[in-house]
Amino acid sequence: MTENIWAAAFDIVRSLREAGYEAVIVGGAVRDRIMGLTADDVDVATSALPEQVKNVFTKTADVGIAHGTVLVIHPLAPVEVTTFRTEGTYSDHRRPDSVKYVTSLKEDLRRRDFTMNAIALREDGSLYDPFGGREDIRSGIIRAVGDPDGRFGEDALRMIRAVRFAAKTGFRIESATMGAIGRHAESIRKVSVERIKMELDKVWKSGRAGLAMELFHQTGLAARLPLMDSSRSASDLPVWRKFGEPDESVEGWALLSLLAGSPEGNPYKLSNAEKRTVRQIREAFDIRISRPYDEMDLYRLPAHALKTGWKFAWLTGKTGLPEPEEIDRRKAQLPVRSMRELDVTGNELIAWTGEKGGPWVKKWLGKIEEAVVMGRIPNQSDDIKGWFINGFNSER
Known part of the structure; x- marks a missing residue:
């Protein structure tokens, strides 16, 4: 799929250029390509207006037409194509009040959050990098494009994204960017928990949740985020540092709710399936810290919940190292799997x-x-x- 979507994106760029428009690949896919990582999504930016994009391609869908985005349904893979634009004020600190189409690629890149995400890839494989993003990637730095106070004042979620990128890459947040997060931390309260949850899902899966939690505390974001009481940092951070890379992001929500003493993590509007899994993990944890699992525990609870509950008991120093193969073996030996x-x-x-x-x-x-x-x-x-x-x- 990765090869297909890159091939589709380059083909779309070629078609737009042949039609007389400027077109490049932008965003996280370019960043990941520079870092040698795979990309799940590849986006194209162009000087063509949405209606002009639709005239170039036979199959399209208006997925975000109000903000200049058209989905081009390429035979290899669908690709989002967005017109170069600048954005108006962010009166709610969440979304622009208006967008304005422009013909300048540099102006389009200027509106983006971090230099590592403000690099364009041309059809010939060369890069357009007006803000030094490639050098920041090489140096392991996360730096806001332009004035960091302006970037976070526009969209407060970018502060969470900075921490998430630090957790994903292990990069250092540049000092001016870090300071601006501290100054704007209070505005994170204006961002919907649904948007915050999407970022934290990725934090839990990053393998560096401990680094992320440390940054949340250092910047003051933890004091403004549900269930992240900064007064617990001293005892909680060692647990998060050992958390590792879980099989599912719901494990992060389960650990957050466990450490906070909250039954389900409801402030983040988890799905019913996620809340059920959190309850099962918490139940398995409570059992494992008091005694070994018996056959009825193995019968009633899913293997994932049992393994994660045991893992949490180990993380918090209440049991020895978990043995997931023991759970799989004993579950396989149960005489029945259901009534x-x-x-x-x-x-x-x-x-x-x-x-x-x-x-x-x-x-x-x-x-x-x-x-x-x-x-x-x-x-x-x-x-x-x-x-x-x-x-x-x-x-x-």
Whole structure:
């Protein structure tokens, strides 16, 4: 897919240039290419107006037409094409009040957040780099384009993005840029938690969550972000430094909620699936810090939750190093994986007792389920019947 999207982008640039327009590849894809990383998205910027872009290509979609973006549906991969533009004031610190199309590539790059993201790649492979982004990449520096106070005053989310890029790359945030984040930290409260969540999802997956949390505290952002109480920095930072690169970003939300003492991380509007996973991880953690997992724990909770709960118990110094292969092995040895695999049904319980159906059936199926999982009886109808009848009669 990566090769296809690059080929599609270069082909689109070529077609626009042949039609008489300036066109280049811009954004994070260029940064990642310089750094030798793969890019998931490749964007094109052009002097052509949106309607002119649509006239050049036969298949397009108006994905962001209000801001000058047209999706060109290329046979190899869809690519977003955006007209060169400048942006008006950001009265809400989140989005521009207006955009203005321009014919200057330099003016288009000037509006971008950091020098590493303000580099254009031409069709012949050469770079247009008016703000020194390539040198900053080589030096491992994250630097705002132009005046950092202006950049963060326009869009406060850029402060979170600076930290996220530091976590992704291991680069240092340049001192003037760092200072401006501290001065504008309070304005992060004006940014929707949905936008912040999208950035933090990437922070958790970066492999450097500890660095990110340290920067959040140093800049004062932590004091303004939900669940990041700066007073806990001394005890929490060592945990985040050992967090590593998780399999899923939800692990970051689970650890944040655990350290904050919040049940689900609701301030960030997690999805229902994410909230469920956070609860499962927290449950697994609570079990593991008090005792080893038993077979019912392995049966009830997903392997990912069990492994992550154990990992968190280790991160917080409450257990030894987690052994994920042990969980996989023991889960594979469980006699059943769900109640549907029991060699008995509710109708059989009714038939064996001669009683009418009722809540007792569900209760006894649960007891049988636990007895089978824990190895107290085999998952065989005759064995279950004898065990059940004895227990049922003893309760009458």
